[in-house]
Amino acid sequence: MARKIPSAQTNGMKFEGEDMKSLAIAGALSCVTAAAASAGGVDRSGQPLGAIFTPGNYVEFRFASVNPTVTGTQVGGGPGSGDQARSFGTAGVTLKFAVSETIDVALIHDQPFGAAIAYPTGTGYYAAGAQANLTTNALTTVGRYKFGNGFSAHAGLRHQTYSSSAVVPFVANWTGTSSPDSGFGYLAGVAYERPEMALRVALTYFSKVTHDTPTVETSTLAPGGTSSIMTVETPQAVNLDLQTAVAPGTLVFGGVRWVNWSDFDITPAHYAALTGQSLVAFDDDTFTYTLGVGRQLTENWALSLTAVHEPQTGGFQSNLRPVDGRSSVGLGVTYTQDTFKIEAGMQHIWLGDGTTTLDQVNPAAQFDGNTALAFGMRLGFNF
Template sequence: MKVRHVAIAALLGSACMAQAGGIDRSGQSILALFENGRYAEFSLGAVSPDTSGTAVAALGGFGSGDMTSSFVQLGAAYKADINDRLSYALIYDQPFGADVDYPTGTGYFAGGATAELKSHALTGLLRYKFQNNFSVHGGIRVQSIEAAANVPFVDGYSVNGSRDIGVGYLAGVAYERPDIALRVALTYNSGIEHDVATTENSGTFGTTTSTTQIETPQSVNLDFQTGIAQDTLLFGGIRWAEWSEFDISPANYATLTGGASLVSYADDVLTYTLGVGRRLNDNWAVSASVGYEKSNGGFASNLGPTDGFKSLALAAVYTQDNMKITTGIRYINIGDAQTTLNGVTAASNFQDNHAIAIGVKVGYTF
């Protein structure tokens, strides 16, 4: 079966990973490494979540109001061939993030609580092609994170973590059959350790400084695509991330709460994507994809009250000469979650929440 190339990117970076497990945002995609020739791309995504819950009766039964802020995701990549077997890529993304802002004046116990986490990563990759359609790739990722939170319902607590830079690595293998547009790529991303200079404020301890160790999770990405008919492509991916090992526990916050973490997750997370792309003519292609992440149950953090999701994404690609422009929209049904204050009983219920993500990616081959 001969399959003409279908230029479907499905906008798998930028907006589409938002609301995935933990604080995953970009999915750490390296797919630009597999583009033909010399290639550059830039992506921009905007995500608008609507997340609200209701306190249990014992805490007043008040509604939280929308506690998640809209945010923008940026990404960029450059790929080039060194020779017919060796190529390289530089990829910029914002792999992890959080924007929490509980409105005040609602009567909700967490009113006024805020949290923000920002990250930036630059990844350098090399790829070597063998003669049997296999290739290997690997490289180094330099990542920065910074975070701040205000948790007034815990002794008037607030914390600020200064920007810290850490280094990790990634390695993988791929198999390709260009005649049927087949590609399967497996990539391991190491965890990255950060020693964050932390300033804490609380009614009990006043202002103190310390160092908080944070390690962003190791993960594995499996990406695939294959032609299934003339001008039709099946694509998808599976991402595993070890969120069960992720923990942010500034020293005083742990003491004030009897050993609780500011942010932590009980389970690892598997995120699935499956879609179909169709080339309509020489200029236009379209795709539709679904995403799924199961709800694990148990209690969620008050600074991240979600548990799994289901999503539907639609994308269109316009190709003209050496340029292709991908636009997409994604609807995310955010999984219901319960939060807790004592680790034993529920404090609130978050239900029927959602997010809408839109994005555009411009790629140019030269």
């Protein structure tokens, strides 16, 4: 049986008269699956920082699995693409220490950006056989200082690795492989808390990270291969997260994430010479909006319901990411026992319709009615 906490400090918040431990963390459940789904650009994790606000010493493990279905049809009644989106998983871990009453530090691993697509062969679709993979891993060291009166500031340094590969048969059988490269970035933010209201508002800026990655390309015009250094900058972003109690046993939470995808560009040198275009580029930044409610059911159990919306940006989409925007609903459950918690959630995602092009002028294919199903789990321990 979970211990009763008449007046407890939980996730940086005090709740008078009842044990709200499960509810406080149910609000954070949205980031288990929401950001792990097929978000704008090649966003994967949403760069979570919630654990830095957890009281005491704490460790958590995060897992997510996403199964998208993305199909399209060539304009003019041409053949269909087949399902080009591969299922993928993400994982992360956080280790957080309360150094003193005013200082917290945390070490956070996540996989912030990624992509995995493979158009089936033998369909007659113009991009049949095209493939692309992008992998990142980030390790962030972040510290938080509490000034008092509810105000705090946090900042940290991020070390990130990047690698990618692609095959584009309809461009002279082009292939490209970028070797792993490391880069550094930073984050900085502020927060305000009112324990008696379970209120927290946190604003965090994440810098871009620059990678200069050795890249080898081949094509029918360069069967022996070409080598160059390709510069890729993963984008800067801003997260605004908030939560507040609205009634005994009920927590409302939400957030806004902006990502500077309009500055993201992958342009291998030989591919650019063949096509005069980038391999992957996005015309617009993305905004992702999250709103949810958590409800304490018993001393041990809590539920949360989450909605996420990412508006469409319009224009042509990349052949390697042909959807535009998304909307989703998710259901999560939290079980708490003493210093241990487990959270699990599922989310159904409606992926926005998108139009691709080969020449940046004329539409090539239309992708409509696509969906994804995401499952996430988080295990947390206070020690």
